[in-house]
Amino acid sequence: MAISETSLKDVLLFTFDEINKAGGVLGKQLQLIIVDDEGKGDKGVAAIEKLATVDKVDVLIGGIASGVALAQVPTMKKYQIVTVATGAAASTTVEKALGPSPDSDWYFHLHPWDYNQGQSYADGWDAIQKKYPAIKINRIFLAYEEGAFGKSSFDASKAIFGTRYQFDGASFKSALQGGSDYSAVLEAAKEFKPDLFLWAGYAQDALPLLEQSKAMKFSPPVYLGAPPAWPADMSKSPLAENVMLYGMWAQSINDISAASKKFYDAYVKAVGTAPTSYFAALSYSAVYIVADGIKRAGGTDKAKLIAALEATKYASPLGETITFSPSNIIKHQGIRNQKILQWQNGRQEVIWPFEVQSKPIVYPFPAW
Amino acid sequence: MRRPLSFLIPLLALAAAALLPLVSGPYPLAVARSVLTYMALAISWDMLLRSGQISFGIAGFFGLGAYAAALSVLRGGMSPILSILFAGVFAGAVALILGLVILRLRAVYFSITTLALAEIFRVIIQNWSDFTGGPEGLVLPKLIFNGESKSLYWLVLAAVVIACAASTMFEKSRIRLALSAIRNNEQSAAASGIGIFKYLLVAFVVSSFIQGIVGGIQLQGYGFASPDAVFDSNYTLLPLAMALLGGIHGTPGPVIGALLLGIAAEFLKLHIPYGHLVVYGIIIVLVILFMPQGLYGLLRSRRHAVAPVAENRVDAGAWGK
Numbered sequence: 001m002a003i004s005e006t007s008l009k010d011v012l013l014f015t016f017d018e019i020n021k022a023g024g025v026l027g028k029q030l031q032l033i034i035v036d037d038e039g040k041g042d043k044g045v046a047a048i049e050k051l052a053t054v055d056k057v058d059v060l061i062g063g064i065a066s067g068v069a070l071a072q073v074p075t076m077k078k079y080q081i082v083t084v085a086t087g088a089a090a091s092t093t094v095e096k097a098l099g100p101s102p103d104s105d106w107y108f109h110l111h112p113w114d115y116n117q118g119q120s121y122a123d124g125w126d127a128i129q130k131k132y133p134a135i136k137i138n139r140i141f142l143a144y145e146e147g148a149f150g151k152s153s154f155d156a157s158k159a160i161f162g163t164r165y166q167f168d169g170a171s172f173k174s175a176l177q178g179g180s181d182y183s184a185v186l187e188a189a190k191e192f193k194p195d196l197f198l199w200a201g202y203a204q205d206a207l208p209l210l211e212q213s214k215a216m217k218f219s220p221p222v223y224l225g226a227p228p229a230w231p232a233d234m235s236k237s238p239l240a241e242n243v244m245l246y247g248m249w250a251q252s253i254n255d256i257s258a259a260s261k262k263f264y265d266a267y268v269k270a271v272g273t274a275p276t277s278y279f280a281a282l283s284y285s286a287v288y289i290v291a292d293g294i295k296r297a298g299g300t301d302k303a304k305l306i307a308a309l310e311a312t313k314y315a316s317p318l319g320e321t322i323t324f325s326p327s328n329i330i331k332h333q334g335i336r337n338q339k340i341l342q343w344q345n346g347r348q349e350v351i352w353p354f355e356v357q358s359k360p361i362v363y364p365f366p367a368w
Numbered sequence: 369m370r371r372p373l374s375f376l377i378p379l380l381a382l383a384a385a386a387l388l389p390l391v392s393g394p395y396p397l398a399v400a401r402s403v404l405t406y407m408a409l410a411i412s413w414d415m416l417l418r419s420g421q422i423s424f425g426i427a428g429f430f431g432l433g434a435y436a437a438a439l440s441v442l443r444g445g446m447s448p449i450l451s452i453l454f455a456g457v458f459a460g461a462v463a464l465i466l467g468l469v470i471l472r473l474r475a476v477y478f479s480i481t482t483l484a485l486a487e488i489f490r491v492i493i494q495n496w497s498d499f500t501g502g503p504e505g506l507v508l509p510k511l512i513f514n515g516e517s518k519s520l521y522w523l524v525l526a527a528v529v530i531a532c533a534a535s536t537m538f539e540k541s542r543i544r545l546a547l548s549a550i551r552n553n554e555q556s557a558a559a560s561g562i563g564i565f566k567y568l569l570v571a572f573v574v575s576s577f578i579q580g581i582v583g584g585i586q587l588q589g590y591g592f593a594s595p596d597a598v599f600d601s602n603y604t605l606l607p608l609a610m611a612l613l614g615g616i617h618g619t620p621g622p623v624i625g626a627l628l629l630g631i632a633a634e635f636l637k638l639h640i641p642y643g644h645l646v647v648y649g650i651i652i653v654l655v656i657l658f659m660p661q662g663l664y665g666l667l668r669s670r671r672h673a674v675a676p677v678a679e680n681r682v683d684a685g686a687w688g689k
Contacts, residue, residue, distance in 0.1 A: 036637055038645070043402070046399050046402060049394045049395040049517075070507065074515045097507060146494060
């Protein structure tokens with residue numbers, strides 16, 4: 001097996017260790033081979049070539065960046081190794097490049113596509129407004145980092161929210177790309193007077209954006225962030241209080257899910273800190289889904305393994321049971337929903353879906 | 369003895385490189401493709417450096433080439449091979465136009481301008497969404513040669529051969545003398561009747577042409593271009609580090625540097641999976657600090673230091689007779 005993101009190596013290492021200590025799969029120990037794609041397309045392709053031809057792996061697990069996945073798709077198609085992908089949300093490029101069934105039936109996509117995410121946000125905010133009549137959202141402003149991630153977030157959000165809400169947005173240069181000044185985009189947002197302010201960037205943008213929002217006294221009724229991960233010390237920052245976020249997993253899910261608690265305890269024991277990204281829970285889930293699939297398939301025969309994975313019903317630490325069903329193009333799409341969360345007293349609390357809600361929403365976002 | 373060897377070694381190296389796909393699998397070929405890509409960029413960067421002008425615009429012309437190739441296929445219906453040539457011509461033409469202005473700058477002013485140009489290209493392409501696909505980029509319907517590993521490798525190797533041929537031509541022709549004269553003392557060179565601007569323009573256009581070609585090949589080999597991917601600063605920094613490691617002001621240095629750093633990067637990744645980039649960075653810093661003339665420069669200086677002693681011995685023997 002293999003994973004191609006070193007940022008997720010810790011969780012993969014302890015998950016394999018956990019499974020192997022429990023006796024492995026079908027009496028055999030699982031072997032993990034890690035190759036770093038360095039977040040670059042050419043390195044990602046070389047990694048697939050190595051894993052396919054030198055290591056001859058049975059299953060590929062991993063991936064985050066859509067750009068790397070896009071470069072890898074032609075090579076992955078060449079070998080058609082059973083793949084459980086934990087990232088790559090860009091449907092217009094990656095899903096399109098994969099193509100429809102049966103040519104992409106070896107590919108199991110766990111992470112929601114961008115249109116899945118957009119739809120789940122729309123559903124979430126509809127449900128929240130219905131449950132809490134005091135919350136009225138008419139105007140939405142999206143501040144997005146100027147790269148592919150931010151632009152695809154803007155396009156998907158505009159397509160879904162633009163017809164029903166007054167929607168506007170502006171881009172900023174992410175701190176990840178050397179940016180540090182968010183005043184222009186915050187000024188534009190302040191002038192727009194949004195009921196919901198959303199930013200789509202990276203972990204490095206989180207605290208500077210909040211600092212500058214505070215300096216500019218910008219406190220919209222809903223202040224929402226959607227980075228793939230948050231800074232490790234975000235929970236300790238007073239700036240985080242009552243900021244809302246999108247994500248798939250939060251520590252608060254431990255209160256209602258034994259699977260989440262098991263994952264969390266194992267993670268903290270192995271890594272020494274709490275997970276800062278839902279990709280940790282997603283990767284943990286990916287390994288268990290594969291292990292369970294191999295068990296039910298009676299081995300790693302490709303056709304049998306694909307059939308077994310198609311029948312997956314995994315009670316994941318994400319607070320939902322993962323199954324696979326067709327998406328717009330591919331046959332095997334796993335998770336479709338993100339969750340709406342909120343920082344409360346240094347912890348991410350689930351606000352929506354209500355069936356896994358851990359705390360009621362704090363609204364409006366308090367003035368600085 | 370030196371003259372035949374100077375031909376024989378590159379020919380043997382080329383033959384070995386050309387035959388590599390017959391004896392290795394897809395993984396070494398994928399790594400080799402990456403190494404050769406950076407090698408061609410390192411050689412092209414060095415060609416302009418011989419005039420004393422340090423360009424930080426490699427990623428700019430590389431990215432421009434990638435987009436020129438993508439757009440010529442997707443909007444112009446051009447064949448993949450033609451699109452690669454078009455990428456080179458387009459990058460060269462842009463360099464020609466811009467060179468008329470920026471080659472009047474010297475030293476750090478020129479370097480900063482080329483760095484800015486690369487960023488300007490990226491910003492224009494990122495914001496011209498209707499035409500270029502914006503930040504999400506462009507995806508080709510299929511890869512050149514249907515993505516067949518050996519053919520893709522030979523295609524990148526062809527770019528290296530073009531770069532080596534152009535670089536050798538620079539070394540063997542009067543261009544070398546002109547560029548060296550400009551680098552050593554521009555006023556003296558001008559006083560000697562050397563057309564400084566003409567030679568700078570030739571070096572800038574040819575190096576940009578090669579960078580454009582390599583960008584076009586990268587696009588055809590991986591099937592997509594996005595501003596983040598093709599204008600990545602690594603396409604400037606790695607070739608520069610490779611040339612500095614191998615040795616500047618000649619063809620062998622960048623070739624050696626690219627081979628060593630490229631292979632070292634992959635080797636370190638496989639053997640130190642959790643810290644390879646740190647070790648890689650330390651190696652680059654140490655080599656540049658303690659071997660500023662590069663490995664090839666070091667070898668040459670040692671050879672020159674040894675050669676007179678050997679000659680003296682022969683002379684002494686002759687006198688003895």
